[in-house]
């Protein structure tokens with residue numbers, strides 16, 4: 002596929018607002034552009050922008066088989082309220098088949114977790130992108146989340162499917178996300194208000210305590226108190242997955 006001058010495009014995109022950035026991606030990539038939705042706050046923002054722009058592009062959600070029922074319910078509510086084209090992808094194995102194949106619950110161990118995330122999150126998404134010939138995936142990553150995300154460009158390459166990722170709200174703060182959701186009365190994950198600022202799979206997510214990082218509740222079982230451990234899965238290439 003055509004290669005882009007990322008530096009020049011990112012200079013242009015930096016001057017645009019989030020809606021214009023989404024419109025840019027949709028116009029430039031047509032039906033080759035999809036949104037990868039986590040059903041969390043930032044995904045709610047971008048799904049709502051798709052709705053505002055009348056985009057019928059695929060919105061993909063990966064059902065790991067371990068989600069909270071509230072996550073699946075939010076997906077259904079978005080489809081009903083905003084008439085979005087949300088499609089659900091599934092891993093090759095059910096949780097039971099995976100446990101039988103590996104003879105353990107992978108998510109319970111430091112060594113098994115990346116394998117589980119790769120099989121149940123990354124692979125269904127990458128396979129879909131390649132098999133459907135898609136070239137651009139929208140996402141809701143933000144610089145303020147730190148780590149590799151702090152150095153990301155709005156448009157970046159994703160060599161796993163020989164295409165690109167675009168994060169239209171890369172420069173937004175938490176306050177900007179909340180203000181958008183409030184202003185447009187957008188549906189959000191009900192667990193955010195119950196101590197879960199970041200919601201992943203049920204078996205790998207706990208509420209956060211006062212003063213903890215917003216992602217401290219993810220994979221808490223894989224680290225001792227005060228120790229470092231995984232905070233991101235392998236879904237986003239920029240987080241260093243290399244699936």
Ligand code: SF4
Pocket residue numbers: 065067107108113114115117118119121122201202204205234
């Ligand atoms: S978050 Fe946990 S259960 Fe979900 S895919 Fe990753 S390791 Fe598996």
